[in-house]
Amino acid sequence: MSDSTHALLLLDLIAVERPIDVDRYATLDESAWDDLTRMARQHRLEPLLGQRLVQDPDCFPDPVAARLVERRRAQAVAGLRAAAELERLRALFSEVGIVFAALKGAYLGRAAYPRPELRPLRDIDILVPRNSAVEAWRLLEAKGYGQIELSQGSPESALDFLHQMPPARSPATGMAVEVHFRLFHDRERGDGYEPSEDPAFWERLVRLGEPGRAIAYPSPTDTLLHLIEHAAYGHGFDNGPLLLSDIAWLVRSGAIDWTLFWSLADRAHCRHGALLSFALTRRYWPSVVVPEPESGPGSSSVPSALIDATALIMLQDASQRKDLKLSLQTRLRRRSGNLSSFVLGRLFPSRLEMANMYPVDPRSPRMPLFYARRLWEIGTRRRPTLIGRSRTRKEQSSSHADLAIVDHMLAVHDWLERHDGAVAAH
Structure with missing residues (x-):
């Protein structure tokens, strides 16, 4: 098989x-x-x-x-740990008056799934207003949250390129905490539309819990849009099939304002990502009912072959994800004729981008040392991909499977780009 x-x-x-x-x-x-x-x-x-x-x-x-x-x-115990971490964050931020909303799994496990343990949390994602992001991160740092080694950039530089602060590890629960200041990965999506910059987004927050200790979450409608943007455009559907059960149980909760959802999806240029996500969800949860948009393309515009391709993308080998993304990016740049500039950009990112990767100020005279470090890391970590080697039959078979996955990724990318505008290959 x-x-x-x-x-x-x-x-x-x-x-x-x-x-x-x-x-x-x-x-x-x-x-x-x-x-x-x-x-x-x-x-x-x-x-x-x-x-x-x-x-x-x-x-x-x-x-x-x-x-x-x-x-x-084990997951039931992990859920209790996540709940304790959310309460810890609520107490810390309420002391200094920083508003935050807990994202995705934290809400879904509590309000949408039949039982919290069915929706595992890898980390705790919270959203704060952009102008509070660095203050929130520094507060966590002062309270003993340690910056995770694999993300070494400064929080100040993250504001320029990323959608979140560097992840930090809780000293109390050991969970990773990610402070987001944007919901959307792609800064160009929807002509720069970002939901959290709209005051109405914050007005729609829902609060769950005892008075005085309630946790705020984006509304179910905003959560649904966030799930789709994150999976379809931020990750090209390579972040796994939890998206399907997330959508299924969130829609079943009956709390979606569908008129508002389709309006926001169009504003964010996410309609076709939503149509594809819903089509795949209905394949596996056929009782889920999603109202069609009042006008324009609907579910019939999604090719069956694209649904098949997306299903396989979702379950790609997570250990190969970075290599597959790089293969996709290379094919896209080669096709557009700017492969050379793409390669140079990866080898020698701007000083601001380097400050997102390493603990160095973009104006520091030590910056050349970090460029040398980057070249060394690329050479050592990517060597199996960059340098040909003899492969066993099993490895060759796996390589052919990987090429098929990249073909699927390219097909989904092109379909979304054709219908929803430029989609970055992250």
Whole structure:
């Protein structure tokens, strides 16, 4: 059975309302189940597999079932840790009057999913107004939140290029906390539209919890738009299939203002990303009802082949994600004739961009040392990709599968770009 077949079976397994033909899993051997559970672990899908186990206990071999039960217990404990971290952040920011809203999984697990442990949190994402972002990050730093080593840039430089401050590690819970000052990755999307710069966005916040200790979240409508922009345009759908269950249970909550949603999606040039996301969600959660836009392109404009391609993109090997993105970027730049400038830009980013990557001021005379460090890191970390080597048959097969994934990524990119305007290949 191929990796793509495993991926599609995994999507069926996590779509808990759909029955599965016994023949699709009854013949799987230990190696195939290892592949499936590895993909599930990479993409944080084990709690959803646990939900399938509850409904269909004969679906999994005993060792896999035992692991899923254990992972469900562990996720319930992790959820308590995340709730404690959110309360800690609420207390810290309320002391100094910084307004914030908790994003995505923090809201979905509490307000949309049947049980919080079904929606795992990798980290805590919060949104603050742009003019409070550096102050919020410095407050965390003063309270013992340590900057995560893989993100070494300064918070001040992040304002110029990124959508968030450098991630920080909580001294109390060990969770990573990301302070966002933008919802959208792409600064050019929708002619520069950014939802958090609209006062109406903040007026629509919802608050959950006891009076005086309630946590604020973007409204369900704004959360839905954020999920789609983040997945379709920020990540090209390579951030995993949790998007599908997120959409399914958020839509089922009945709290979406659909007139407002389609208006915001058009303003943000996100209509086709939404149509593709909804089409894929309905394939696996067919009972989910999404009202069509009142005018213009609707669900019928999404080609079936594109839905197939997006499903496979979602379950690509997470360990290969950076290489696949680089391959996509290279193909796009080669096609447009600016590959040389792209390569030079990666080797020698601007001083401001370097300040986002390394602990150095953009005006520092030490900057050449950090350019040398970057060249050394690229040479050592990317060497297997940049320098040809003999490959085993299994590696060659994996390489062919990776090329197919890049083909799918390019097809989705081109379709979104054609309909929604320039889409950056992040």
